[in-house]
Amino acid sequence: MSTQLWALAAAGVVVLAAAGLELWRSRRARALSLGLGATTTAVDAEPYILYFTGEGCTVCRTHQEPALAKLEGVRIEKVDAIAERELADRFHVYTLPTTVVMSGDGKSVQVNYGYAPANKLERQLSEARGGELRTAVSA
Amino acid sequence: MATSPRGVVDHSALKVNQTGIVATVLVAFIGSAFFRPALVLIPLLSVMLLLGTFVPQLALFKQIYFKVLKPRGIVKPRLIQDRPEPHNFAQGMGGVVLAIASLFLVPLPVAGLALSLLVAVLAFVNLAFGYCLGCQIYYQLGRAGLIKATR
Numbered sequence: 001m002s003t004q005l006w007a008l009a010a011a012g013v014v015v016l017a018a019a020g021l022e023l024w025r026s027r028r029a030r031a032l033s034l035g036l037g038a039t040t041t042a043v044d045a046e047p048y049i050l051y052f053t054g055e056g057c058t059v060c061r062t063h064q065e066p067a068l069a070k071l072e073g074v075r076i077e078k079v080d081a082i083a084e085r086e087l088a089d090r091f092h093v094y095t096l097p098t099t100v101v102m103s104g105d106g107k108s109v110q111v112n113y114g115y116a117p118a119n120k121l122e123r124q125l126s127e128a129r130g131g132e133l134r135t136a137v138s139a
Numbered sequence: 140m141a142t143s144p145r146g147v148v149d150h151s152a153l154k155v156n157q158t159g160i161v162a163t164v165l166v167a168f169i170g171s172a173f174f175r176p177a178l179v180l181i182p183l184l185s186v187m188l189l190l191g192t193f194v195p196q197l198a199l200f201k202q203i204y205f206k207v208l209k210p211r212g213i214v215k216p217r218l219i220q221d222r223p224e225p226h227n228f229a230q231g232m233g234g235v236v237l238a239i240a241s242l243f244l245v246p247l248p249v250a251g252l253a254l255s256l257l258v259a260v261l262a263f264v265n266l267a268f269g270y271c272l273g274c275q276i277y278y279q280l281g282r283a284g285l286i287k288a289t290r
Contacts, residue, residue, distance in 0.1 A: 003171075003172075003248050003249055003252065004168060004169075004171065004172050004252065006249045006253075007168070007248070007249045007250075007251075007252030007253040007255075007256060008253075008256065010249060010250070010253035011252075011253045011256035011257050011260065014253070014257060015257070015260055054278055054281075055222055056222050056224060056225040056274060056277055056278060056281070057225075057274070057278070058148075058150075058219070058221050058225070058226070058269065058271060058274060059269050059270065059271075061219055061220055061221060062150070062219060062269055063269060081278075081282070082278075082281055082282060085282065088282075094279070095275055095278075096275070096278055114270070115269075115270075
């Protein structure tokens with residue numbers, strides 16, 4: 001039985017280490033990606049979403065796209081992460097799906113690596129709208 | 140096979156496959172505490188996954204789904220616009236890790252069992268949350284230009 005317990009402990013350590021590494025990686029990528037512009041997209045008055053996807057991404061189809069469909073009146077810029085590698089690299093896209101909430105002036109304000117549910121995106125879009133209002137008032 | 144028309148994947152077949160992987164590893168893991176030969180399930184599962192990657196007709200769990208569970212209505216099909224390659228790649232990766240685990244089972248059973256458990260954990264994460272590590276690695280390889288089929 002002790003062999004099984006040691007194996008369970010070893011697997012647990014690896015899982016925890018992988019989770020920690022993933023957390024560190026996403027935080028680092030997010031920190032590097034915030035405030036960047038997406039020059040390939042037109043500047044819009046309203047916040048919009050850059051949605052990085054790929055043909056082989058199942059979660060994109062089963063989870064992310066239905067979540068994006070729930071966002072009414074929001075412009076979604078769908079980007080093939082393989083075809084538009086330069087843009088994907090600029091936002092440090094290391095996993096699919098990745099969603100980037102862009103402010104109206106074309107700067108990234110939130111980056112989600114992995115599936116982002118509709119309510120989270122709604123909240124991030126509201127914050128992006130609020131941020132623009134604050135900027136306008138202070139100006 | 141998990142694919143029917145071109146570009147459509149039956150995700151129920153994938154779920155049954157993942158359930159089979161988790162169940163087999165758990166039976167081997169728990170069973171080996173009382174009956175050591177139960178560990179033979181690990182190399183058998185490895186061979187089955189590797190064979191199923193290259194010859195879908197030999198993928199036992201998927202065949203159970205297509206020949207038994209689906210026709211009898213026990214598991215309903217779930218066809219999704221998708222590509223089978225990342226899933227096959229992930230299955231093959233699981234098979235390779237289990238093959239490595241099998242090599243460790245006799246000289247270093249803790250390492251062999253730990254590796255097997257990791258495969259089961261990843262299969263469970265895919266089953267429960269839809270996160271497929273093998274598919275992500277497939278994406279990274281495509282991004283690095285090592286796999287042409289990504290696009």
